[in-house]
Amino acid sequence: MATGYVYDPIYLEHDLRGHPENQQRLQHTLNVLEQHEMLGRLTHISAVPITQERLERVHEPFYIEQVKRVANRGGGNLDMDTYVRPASYDAALVAAGGLVEATRIVLDGELDNAFALVRPPGHHALRGRGMGFCLFNNVAVAARYALSEHALDRVLIVDFDVHHGNGTQDEFEADPAVMYISTHQYPHYPGTGYWDETGRGDGEGSIINIPLGGGMGDEAFARIFDEIVGPAAWRFQPELILVSAGYDAHWDDPLAYMQLSIGGYTAIAQALRNLAEELCDGRLVFTLEGGYHLKALAYSVLHTFGVLMDGESWQLQDPLGPSPNREQPVSDVIARVRQKHNLSRG
Numbered sequence: 001m002a003t004g005y006v007y008d009p010i011y012l013e014h015d016l017r018g019h020p021e022n023q024q025r026l027q028h029t030l031n032v033l034e035q036h037e038m039l040g041r042l043t044h045i046s047a048v049p050i051t052q053e054r055l056e057r058v059h060e061p062f063y064i065e066q067v068k069r070v071a072n073r074g075g076g077n078l079d080m081d082t083y084v085r086p087a088s089y090d091a092a093l094v095a096a097g098g099l100v101e102a103t104r105i106v107l108d109g110e111l112d113n114a115f116a117l118v119r120p121p122g123h124h125a126l127r128g129r130g131m132g133f134c135l136f137n138n139v140a141v142a143a144r145y146a147l148s149e150h151a152l153d154r155v156l157i158v159d160f161d162v163h164h165g166n167g168t169q170d171e172f173e174a175d176p177a178v179m180y181i182s183t184h185q186y187p188h189y190p191g192t193g194y195w196d197e198t199g200r201g202d203g204e205g206s207i208i209n210i211p212l213g214g215g216m217g218d219e220a221f222a223r224i225f226d227e228i229v230g231p232a233a234w235r236f237q238p239e240l241i242l243v244s245a246g247y248d249a250h251w252d253d254p255l256a257y258m259q260l261s262i263g264g265y266t267a268i269a270q271a272l273r274n275l276a277e278e279l280c281d282g283r284l285v286f287t288l289e290g291g292y293h294l295k296a297l298a299y300s301v302l303h304t305f306g307v308l309m310d311g312e313s314w315q316l317q318d319p320l321g322p323s324p325n326r327e328q329p330v331s332d333v334i335a336r337v338r339q340k341h342n343l344s345r346g
Helices: 010-015 024-035 060-072 088-107 138-149 168-172 216-234 262-279 294-313 333-342
Strands: 003-006 043-045 113-116 156-161 178-185 207-212 239-243 285-287
Touching: 003 178, 010 024, 010 088, 024 262, 043 088, 043 207, 043 262, 060 088, 060 207, 088 138, 088 168, 088 239, 113 294, 138 156, 138 168, 138 239, 138 285, 156 168, 156 216, 168 285, 178 216, 207 216, 207 239, 207 333, 216 333, 239 262, 262 285, 262 294, 285 294
Parallel strands: 003 043, 003 113, 113 285, 156 178, 156 239, 178 207, 239 285
Antiparallel strands: none
């Protein structure tokens, strides 16, 4: 498989010392990719700033101008969690633009799949408000691009960040052209994503939330992808799969209480690659969201690239090992979501 990656040095300039979403996340990840000679096996995708027209498909002009204004005056905060530094506006434009370019290249058949290593992340950003460390909603911008400029009819977004992507859900909850599936800890920030949030109007049924209590791990996620994500994807028949890839459900991540291991994330990547090959000619694009344990993040990204290129032949290297804690049961959650969405195993 020919796999691409997006990276631009400007992503490191969006940085606030002491904040969990800082430049070290990407610096450490790139170091691990280089140490394992991964970057040389990938095709670099040059990122360019998103155009105003494409950005305004997802964000209100007044909000775009607000982010620019705060950056130009030297930085500040959009809320207590979400900072803007002098370079943040430009970094956010290049983050959204980088994911769009990766999406274009995959849809045009120049590469099989890709992973956009971008910052700042995006899935909490609403049309008129940044929140949860996010400025512009990168994955939503990419989905709108694919629908508007490539004449796609159906895009699937899978979000396995430990926090619910409320911004992505809000953007597409009334749009039947996009199915959004999210696994997340609940109740946890931002407090949305309960199982009965299923979309509205023409989009009713296109939102599938899988709210999980703390303690869910590799076995639970394997069952979720087999019993919910797979059947839902098969029924939807997407032409492209976009992935909001957050690695903060790792058992040692400081911002959540889940039990996934690096091996568990590798299995998720394999499940998504399999679905893309079965349903949409392998068209699969990941974008980085959360993940705040540096080693867990870096090695999970390394293994995601390994799966994108080599599939099941990729050899697992997990320096942190499995969770030391016993997993919590997931059967009740799976049964409730499957019943709500009338899912049968694919």
